[in-house]
Structure formats: structure tokens, C-alpha cells
Amino acid sequence: MPRLTSLLLLACAGLAQPFSAPGPQPGGSPHPGGGRTTEIDALAVDAARRIAPDLTAADFAFQAPKPVRIATCRYIDTRARRTVVFLVDDLGLTAEAIGDVRAALENFAGTIHPDDRVAVWRSGHGEGAWEQLTGEKETLRKAIARLEYNPRRAYYTLGAARTGAFNTGAMGALRQVVAGLSPLPGRKSVVLFSLGLADQPVADLDSLVAEVRRAQVSVYGIDPSIAHTHLDEKGIAGLARATGGELLAAENALPQALAQAVSGPDGYYRIGYHEPEMGLGRPQLALLRSGFQLLSSRPASETLADPLLSAATERQDELPRAMSDPFSTGRIGTRITPLFSNTPQGSALTVLVHLDTRD
Helix, strand or coil: CCEEEEEEEEEECCCCCCCCCCCCCCCEEECCCCCEEEEEEEEEEECCCCCCCCCCHHHEEEECCCCCEEEEEEEEECCCCCEEEEEECCCCCCHHHHHHHHHHHHHHHCCCCCCCEEEEEECCCCCHHHHCCECCHHHHHHHHHCCCCCHHHHHCCCHHHHHHHHHHHHHHHHHHHHHHHCCCCCCEEEEEECCCHHHCCCCCHHHHHHHHHHCCEEEEEEECCCCCCCCCCCHHHHHHHHCCCCEEECCCCHHHHHHHHHCCCCEEEEEEEEECCCCCCCCEEEECCCCEEEEEEEECCCCCCCHHHHHHHHHHHHHHHHHHCCCCHHHCCEEEEEEEEEECCEEEEEEEEEEECCC
16 A cells, blocks of 8 residues: 655745835824824624615714724725625535526626626535636636535435534535635625525534624525525524625525625725724724614724734745635645655655745
């Protein structure tokens, strides 16, 4: 039996180059009176879970030990560029449901624009390059064409087996997708297709909600087996409502449910404020207008005190982050050379992996 004896990583270009300080950061800038002006992105919805573009600076306030003045407040419309990941739970869909989902996504593929970023994931598979975000219709259609019934579903249809497969497969994939989308700017959506979503418990729901909200991702669930929307605050319905999405009933209405999921949310607010002193901690944003709810807020960008340390830290973390990022690994130049040999101890396989760090 051949055995793997070594894995050599050969990197070219750039690891030994000197670091230089970056230019001005978009999320923080010096203020004439000391301190800095900082921007945060916020998602706010009304009682009907719709995002309204008419809020002003007077509708927001910061909770902090010292007064914090809001300098700017603008609404950023994201309808011109969609970032959507379709997560197909092939361990939870029948052959008929998989066919319906594939047909609906094929129709959607004809509507995307070059500026859109769309990917298709399957909970029971990992296809690497086929999971990449793309704005090309043909690339997306090829990924959609790979959707097929997973015969392993027969082992995960009932009780604890189904719950375990759902939390390990679909929810595990969801966490990975959310982590990959987090660094991307603007609003992002994940659309989960599966059966029995209204009744499926989600392990560690509060932690998952916090992760999704920090990444500013909206989660939508589409269940082709239900005819009426469930308003339960548990499971996928609770996750969806807490992140600006919705659990959609799609029995005999899958194309309509898909259209509803990809049409929103339409935008978010970017709020700039003057931070008078360092060391007070980040102030907490609050929404004052009655009937509206603040779903999430986070800095538009992070600024470290030492720009040289920031550049060095980012450079050191760049390669492992790129290798683990599900939406960037397909763009890293990679060459693999397997070397087979016989030794007195037996057969051996040495694999040389070349990664182009310029990517």
C-alpha cells in the first residue's frame, strides 16, 4: 500500500518583500479636533421586515459614556449588485424536489448580470471550483447542472439521523458560507433549499444567529413541501427573521419563492460618526424611530493603531486565509506533482504542491 510521506509547499514571489504602510483606510480618518471619523454599516427593517430607504441621522443614536455625534448617514442601494449563495440541502431533498430546484435556478441564471456574485453549494458535496462566486451565466449554469439526487439521503430521512445530517451538513455548510461571505462588502444573502425546514431544530441557534448577523448576511429558507409560511421563532424560521430573511412556503410556487428571496434586502445604511477619544470602546448604535428594528451593525473597515503592524499581520495571515476561504481558493494558482518511489521500507508517495502567492 503506497503511503504519503511528505507534503512540500513551495511558494513563489512576495514572502520576503518588505512591508510598506498602506494608504488611508476607508473606514476611519483623522479628525481636526483629534480622534477619528469612523463609519459603520447598519441593517434596519420595519415591522413587516422590509428595508426602508428613508431613515435619517436623527433616527439613529449611539450609546456611549460620552456624547457621540453622527456626522453622516446615507442609504446604500445594493440592488444593482447581488451577492447570493444558493445552498441546496441534497441530503434533505427528494429526487423530484431536486429537479424542481434545478429548474428554478436554471431560469434564475438567465437573469444575472456581470456585476452579480452568485454561487451554488450542495450540503452533501464539495466541488471546489464549482462553488465559486461568479457573474457569468454559463459558469453558473454548469454549477446548477451538477445538482442531482443524492442517494445517501435514504439514510437520513427520519428522526435523529435527519436532525444530525441537517446540523452537520446543511448548517455546517451554512457556517462555512457565512464565514466566506463576511469580508465581502455590502449585503449578502444565502438561500437554503430543503424539506421540513419548519420542523427541523437548529443546534446552537443563538450562536449561529450572531455569526450571520456579524457577517451582515440574510438567510432565506425555501421549503417546497409547505404551503403556508411559519412564524415560529425557532429553527430556520427564527434564523431567517433574525437576519432580515424569511422562511418561504414553496409548494407549487418555487419560482415565486425564489424571486422573493433574491429580490431583497435592497440596501443598508452607512453611518459616520466622530470618535473623540481612543480607548473608550466602540459605541453601541441604537435605532430611535418607532416601528423599526436594528438587525446588525459593524465597522465599515477596521483600523489598527500601527499601520506597519497592520500590514505585516495581514500579509502573514493572507495565505492561510486564502487557502481556507471557500470563495477564493479557486483563484489561487496551484500545481501538484506526485512522485512515486520504492524504498527498502516500502512504496512511498511524495507530493509537491506549488502555490503562487501572487494570487
